[in-house]
Every structure is written in structure tokens, then in C-alpha cells.
Amino acid sequence: MNAMDQSEQRLLAQADIPFYAEQAGESTLFEHAFRQRLPVLIKGPTGCGKTRFVEHMAARLGRPLITVSCHDDLSAADLVGRHLIGDNGTVWADGPLARAVRTGAICYLDEVVEARKDTTVVLHPLADDRRVLPIERTGEQLVAPPGFMLVISYNPGYQNLLKSLKPSTRQRFIALTFGYPDPAVEQAIIEREAGVDAALASRLVQLATALRRLTDHDLEETASTRLLVMAARLVASGLPLPVACRAAIVDALTDDAETAAALDEVVSAVV
Ligand code: ADP
DSSP states (O other), X not given: OOHHHHHHHHHXXXXXXXXXXXXXXXXXXXXXXXXXXXXXXXXXXXXXXXXXXXXXXXXXXXXXXXXXXXXXXXXXXXXXXXEEEETTEEEEEEOHHHHHHHHXXXXXXXXXGGSOTHHHHHHHHHHSTTOEEEETTTTEEEXXXXXXXXXXEEOGGGOOGGGSOOHHHHTTXXXXXXXXXXXXXXXXXXXXXXXXOHHHHHHHHHHHHHHHHOOSSOOSSOOOHHHHHHXXXXXXXXXXXXXXXXXXXXXXXXXXXXXXXXXXXXXXXXX
């Protein structure tokens, strides 16, 4: 292969990697965890880049990614698999976790604390140095190949006591704590993700900074990077900035009229 081909290949490879702006050395940490075959737990508020980070890292490490959005009805069988009744009798169908183990993929369980408690039983032997997935119903025991990695995330802001990870589960994972990016990084993300200019992106970051300072309102979550990108995209598409902020940020954050009025005041003062 000549030099030209190689640089073209590199460019092509980069184009396939989803854009991710680093916060604080997390990609190096993730790479080391992958190499050491250690599972990773990512903590952080919604919309701060956890999913994008995992997508970026999977592409960088050349691993397929299988993502599961956990919900309160998600059981161990949903993750591992079940027998299905077909025309020719029953057939076993792997769930996403078993598929990831078999194929050496990165398995990302988003909002893992939402899942039913029995799911932790199947995660434990995969998340320590055994790296196995016992499938009770078929009697199989899958051994994870080196390419397999378990990544889970949760949002500490939502948690109540009943819904936090047990110490025996969390102590099996390397933990990464995410917050909202620094202003300069967040501005670059908005410019790139929404295709808007620096002036608009910077104003949205100023708005986010002001909104994140509001603590005396009953908000479960505050303005995330995701909401700023959505507001910027509406502006890029031709909507006036205040209208975009109202729809993408204020009304997305609250149903309460009084709180919305307070957020609106901040919007009017900043944008
Ligand atoms: P989470 O999984 O934490 O809820 P996402 O990863 O889905 O959040 O991020 C939401 C959106 O915000 C992404 O689609 C992307 O547009 C943007 N975003 C947030 N943080 C970053 C980042 N560090 N680099 C690139 N894009 C980001």
C-alpha cells in the first residue's frame, strides 16, 4: 500500500468514528480498561455525552456496539435470551448480552439501575475476572472473548435509595464520572453538532451556565448539552433563538408554569 492510500484510509477510518469531544482523559482510561478487560461504569446527568462517548470508543477500538436502554420491566431473560416457539418446535434466541459475549462486542447497558434486580445476577460473573455468562436454560456457559466489554451507565441525579447499584455490583466496575463539558468544549460541540457559528454557540453556553446556576426551582435536571444542541439545530433551521430556546430547553425541562416563567426570564436576559 502506498503512502497516499494509507492516509486516505486513515481519513476514512476517522470519518467512521462518531465525533466526541473529550472532557478529561476519559478515552485513555477507557482504552486501558478495555485492554485490561475491565468493565466500566459511567455516571452522569442525562444528555452529557455518555452514549456518544461509548459509540466513539467502540468505533475507535474497532468493536461492534450493542446498546440496551434499560427499563423497569427489563429482566435477565431479556438480556440473556429465551426459547421461542417456531414452526419447527422451540428455538433458542440469544438476547443482546449473549450476542455481545458470543461476538466479542461492547455491550452498553444504559440506565442500568432501571432494570429488574435479577439482571445483576447475570452481570456479576461477566463483570469480574471469570468473564463468563452462564445460560441456565440451555446449560451453556459462554466465555467472553478479549473483544467483549461490559459498559453500564446511570444517572445519580435520578436515583433514590431503592434504585441504586448494590456495592457488590458497583465494585466490579471502573467508574468514570461525567459532568457537563467546560464552556469552550461545550461551545465546540454545539458548533459541530448543529452546524452553527461560534457566536450562537457561545450564547447558548452562557444560557446554560445561567440556567445551571438556578437551584431554587423544583427541576429534576437542568439544561444538558443535548438540549443546547437541539435548540441550536432549530435556529440553524431558521427559527428565532427565543422560540428555539422555549421549545428545546424551557418546555423540555418543566411542566410547571411558574418554573417555566422563571426559566423564560433567564432566557430573555441572556439570548
Ligand atoms: P447521554 O447518553 O449522557 O444522555 P448523549 O451521549 O446521548 O448523552 O449526548 C446527547 C447529545 O449531546 C449527543 O447526541 C451530542 O450531540 C451531544 N454531546 C454531548 N456531549 C458531547 C461530547 N462530549 N462530544 C460530542 N457530542 C456531545
